[in-house]
Amino acid sequence: MDRKNILLIFGFIALAMVGFFGWKVFHQSSEQAFSNGDLFPEIRLTNPEGDSISLSSLKGNIVLVQFWASWCGPCRRENAELVPVYEKYKNDEMQDGGTFKIYSVSLDKKKSAWRKAIANDGLTWSEQVNDSGDFKSSIAQAFSVHQIPTTYLLDQNGMVIGVDLSIMQLENILENRKK
Template sequence: MKQILTFLLIFTLGGTPDEGFEIGDTAPDIVLPNLNGEPVKLSSLRGQMVFLDFWASWCKPCRKENPEIVETYLKYKDQEFENGMGFTVYGVSLDKKKEAWKKAIEKDSLIWDSHVSDLKGWRNEAAVAYGISSVPMSYLLDGDGVIVAINPRGDKLEKELKKNRKSDSWLKSLFDK
């Protein structure tokens, strides 16, 4: 029964997660409440590399991946990038229960500031706008809010961050010739 419901959700929401968005597109802004009910804009993080992460407390693959995201965050949060300073995460939860969402953040030590959700589950406004049909799903945005990678998970996320570091730009220019 659970598999049928999952299929129906995916079918109803339609499309693939990255439908309509390509590398080089500016990511649409998101404004959702944080745990305190205060609105947090994705665009408020401009000037930093941003990992836009769609996840949920009930999503086992999401939770399994969280320690890697924390490790990457700690490693790159103070790095200088080609068009921004620092790396952060804007976590969009598809939870319906605030307490479960809050406990997952605490248990997984998700130490960045931008945790948001409207607690509408799959009907989350940002998830609908981005065409999210499964989690985890993510986008890596540069300091201008431009999508530089779609669903970079694990090593791919770190590879993309390294590629965009300012300290590597002189070295990259040698190989581009």
């Protein structure tokens, strides 16, 4: 074998290894901490007024837990899609009781930017809370939030029934669970 062919083979092997390890790192960082059937743990954070709001206070309702930030373009686009879904289903009684709620967890470091985004995006649900440490915050770390938006849909008992659902998937679930 001549030198050119040997270099080609080593180059191909090196490229394959880089690709494999790159995929492995990406795959691990995009894995969610919870999946369907898992009991979702408690979250207790403060709202824009400084009052503490716990996720467990919404038990008995179908709850979308949303991790987002004001500086995240995809999050802001998701907010624009969530507002009409929330308005459509917030008063509908669900089969196993309760209604549809959203518990939004902001990872904004700047609370002023978070408050402004709530107003600008027309987020009318009252369960807006903030963990101002970005991806290094205790909540982001505990819930393995490595990318946003990240969402979990919980049933009335706090069990995960959907992870990172599209708006269409969310609406289908809500429509099927309406009384």
